[in-house]
Amino acid sequence: MKKVYAFEKNCLGCGLCEVYCRTAHSKSKDIIKTYKKENVDSAITIEEIEKNGVKTFFALQCRHCAEPKCVQACISGAMYKDENGIVRNIKEKCVGCQSCIMACPFGAIKMSVSGTVISKCDLCTENGNEPACVKNCPNGALKFMDLEEDKKIR
Amino acid sequence: MNYLIIGNSCAGTSCAAEIRNIDKKGNITILSEENFPAYGRPLISYFLQGKQTLETIKYKKEDFYTKNKITVKLNSKVQSVNTTKKEVVCENKETYKYDKLLIATGSIPFVPPVNGIEKHKNVYTFLNIESVRNIQKVVNKNSDVVIIGAGLIGLKAAEALAEQVKSVKVCDMADRVMASVLDKNTASVIQNHIEKHNVTFYLSNTAKEVKENSVILADGTELNCDVLIMAVGVRPNISIAKDINIKINRGIVVDKYMQTSIKDIYAAGDCVESFDVLSEQNKILALWPNAFVQGKLAGSNMAGVTKEFTGAFPLNAIGFFGLHLISAGIVDTKQDGYKVYIQKDDTKDLLKKLVIKDDKLEGFVLINTNERAGIYTSLINDKTPLSSLNYDITKQNIGLNVFSKDIRENKIFGGI
Numbered sequence: 368m369k370k371v372y373a374f375e376k377n378c379l380g381c382g383l384c385e386v387y388c389r390t391a392h393s394k395s396k397d398i399i400k401t402y403k404k405e406n407v408d409s410a411i412t413i414e415e416i417e418k419n420g421v422k423t424f425f426a427l428q429c430r431h432c433a434e435p436k437c438v439q440a441c442i443s444g445a446m447y448k449d450e451n452g453i454v455r456n457i458k459e460k461c462v463g464c465q466s467c468i469m470a471c472p473f474g475a476i477k478m479s480v481s482g483t484v485i486s487k488c489d490l491c492t493e494n495g496n497e498p499a500c501v502k503n504c505p506n507g508a509l510k511f512m513d514l515e516e517d518k519k520i521r
Numbered sequence: 522m523n524y525l526i527i528g529n530s531c532a533g534t535s536c537a538a539e540i541r542n543i544d545k546k547g548n549i550t551i552l553s554e555e556n557f558p559a560y561g562r563p564l565i566s567y568f569l570q571g572k573q574t575l576e577t578i579k580y581k582k583e584d585f586y587t588k589n590k591i592t593v594k595l596n597s598k599v600q601s602v603n604t605t606k607k608e609v610v611c612e613n614k615e616t617y618k619y620d621k622l623l624i625a626t627g628s629i630p631f632v633p634p635v636n637g638i639e640k641h642k643n644v645y646t647f648l649n650i651e652s653v654r655n656i657q658k659v660v661n662k663n664s665d666v667v668i669i670g671a672g673l674i675g676l677k678a679a680e681a682l683a684e685q686v687k688s689v690k691v692c693d694m695a696d697r698v699m700a701s702v703l704d705k706n707t708a709s710v711i712q713n714h715i716e717k718h719n720v721t722f723y724l725s726n727t728a729k730e731v732k733e734n735s736v737i738l739a740d741g742t743e744l745n746c747d748v749l750i751m752a753v754g755v756r757p758n759i760s761i762a763k764d765i766n767i768k769i770n771r772g773i774v775v776d777k778y779m780q781t782s783i784k785d786i787y788a789a790g791d792c793v794e795s796f797d798v799l800s801e802q803n804k805i806l807a808l809w810p811n812a813f814v815q816g817k818l819a820g821s822n823m824a825g826v827t828k829e830f831t832g833a834f835p836l837n838a839i840g841f842f843g844l845h846l847i848s849a850g851i852v853d854t855k856q857d858g859y860k861v862y863i864q865k866d867d868t869k870d871l872l873k874k875l876v877i878k879d880d881k882l883e884g885f886v887l888i889n890t891n892e893r894a895g896i897y898t899s900l901i902n903d904k905t906p907l908s909s910l911n912y913d914i915t916k917q918n919i920g921l922n923v924f925s926k927d928i929r930e931n932k933i934f935g936g937i
Contacts, residue, residue, distance in 0.1 A: 372933070372934060373933060375926070375930070414920050414921060414922055415922065416911075416922040418911075425921075425929075425933075427921060427933070430933065436810070436895070439535075439810045439813040439814060440809065440810040440813070440836075440838075441809075442561045442562075442563040442564065442809050443561040443563075443564050443578065443580070444559075444561055444579065444580035444581060444582075447582070459577055460561075460573075460577050460578075462564060462567050462572070462573065463840065463845075464563070464838050464839060464840055465838045465840065465845050465847060465891055465894070466809065466810070466838040467895075468838070468847065468891055468892075468893075468894050468895060469836060469837075469838040469847045469849070469891075469894050469895055469898055470810060470836075470895050470898060471893075471895035472895050472896060472898065472899035472902075472932070473895070473896070473921060473932065473933070474892070474893025474894075474895055474896045474919070474920060474921060476895075477892070478845075478891075482843070514934075
């Protein structure tokens with residue numbers, strides 16, 4: 368399946384992926400309104416690596432695993448893998464117990480800013496063909512592709 | 522091929538789904554003694570609290586059973602199993618043939634004998650929807666509730682009721698809350714937080730006698746009691762296995778293919794003994810993720826695709842009144858050789874405890890500092906040498922950046 372892959376060497380750590388992730392998941396779909404009036408989670412996070420005083424970055428979001436440990440651990444059935452392979456969370460069913468956070472080996476699931484449910488990447492398929500983070504990455508550090516394609520590029 | 526599954530919770534449903542993945546034609550039937558479709562059993566406290574409904578606690582989507590062509594028989598408590606005829610008879614006299622049988626009967630509440638308990642008319646356990654409905658019928662804003670047992674179940678019951686009743690009092694023989702999961706230090710953070718919310722604890726103290734409207738504790742304290750909840754603990758539900766002489770220790774004994782001592786009968790979830798990879802002993806690991814994995818493995822083996830169970834270790838994620846706790850592996854270190862690292866901030870109910878032995882992470886407790894906890898879990902699971910990591914995990918918050926670039930990229934690109 369197609370997933371978002373991060374290329375560390377291209378990542379500037381600019382945070383635009385986070386900005387556009389929030390906007391894509393806002394009600395208004397407008398950057399300014401999203402930031403001023405809406406409290407929206409970003410499902411992608413810029414992670415920092417500091418080595419010998421030099422900082423590098425990479426962006427991390429749900430890997431939509433083939434055997435998702437978050438789905439195994441979910442006590443409510445909120446977390447599931449849909450027919451397209453996307454790992455989703457049904458907010459109405461989520462009780463915020465954090466079993467998925469305990470299980471995810473990537474650390475890719477976060478508590479929502481609301482504090483009552485979790486927040487994760489849904490590949491934002493309803494926003495068009497390419498996820499918002501990929502579409503708006505200015506330096507090609509995020510690519511939306513399947514693994515076969517990835518092997519050729521890497 | 523007839524697949525029959527006794528138990529419609531986590532292990533049972535994940536077994537059924539995996540069988541259907543492999544065998545598109547076989548008949549799959551699940552027997553449930555309950556009157557409800559599968560539900561997230563740990564969610565009953567949220568249901569009692571009014572935060573979830575009977576609709577939202579359903580564990581599987583509506584079309585799970587139809588899509589996977591799984592027949593579910595509710596109100597079907599098993600009466601007997603005939604292993605020669607390969608047949609299961611329910612109390613409602615329905616009979617089911619099987620070629621492969623899964624026992625996924627879960628846990629049952631353990632209720633210790635207490636003097637006079639029969640005199641109290643509102644005594645309940647807290648393990649299923651029926652128990653919630655019974656409790657809902659009798660509690661109101663004037664009720665004094667006593668809960669015996671300060672483990673996960675007792676504390677979740679306390680949280681659910683604290684704002685609905687006059688008082689909630691929790692007693693336990695142990696000297697701390699969640700004694701089977703936490704050490705004294707970490708337990709005290711949880712206890713202090715819960716005490717701020719209309720819950721009183723009586724620890725190192727237990728119910729000696731129950732009267733019509735009160736409970737008398739070992740030290741003589743008498744607690745008013747309109748509703749008594751028995752939450753001392755759970756035991757594997759092994760009655761069916763016992764009847765047919767399957768090998769049992771504390772739980773049903775299974776091999777690494779989840780098969781019991783009787784051919785073609787498998788077992789998974791809370792009712793079995795599992796191999797704990799940290800203590801290297803067989804234990805009851807009554808944990809939701811373990812039930813899921815074991816059910817799935819059993820399903821695979823039942824459908825003819827051989828897969829092995831490699832073991833598990835304790836894992837708990839639970840919240841009380843906005844506090845979040847995640848614990849894993851070995852937490853209470855009684856033997857030598859463990860290095861324990863603790864970071865604590867009492868003003869924020871914040872705690873991080875890491876337990877390290879021989880360059881490996883063997884356990885952790887996180888309270889209100891749970892970001893990326895699964896990376897710690899994976900370090901335990903993969904037995905990663907801590908000296909191979911990019912930094913000292915006791916000195917810095919965990920992230921994927923703890924791994925070298927090659928390993929990190931392999932993880933991100935490989936997935937699981």
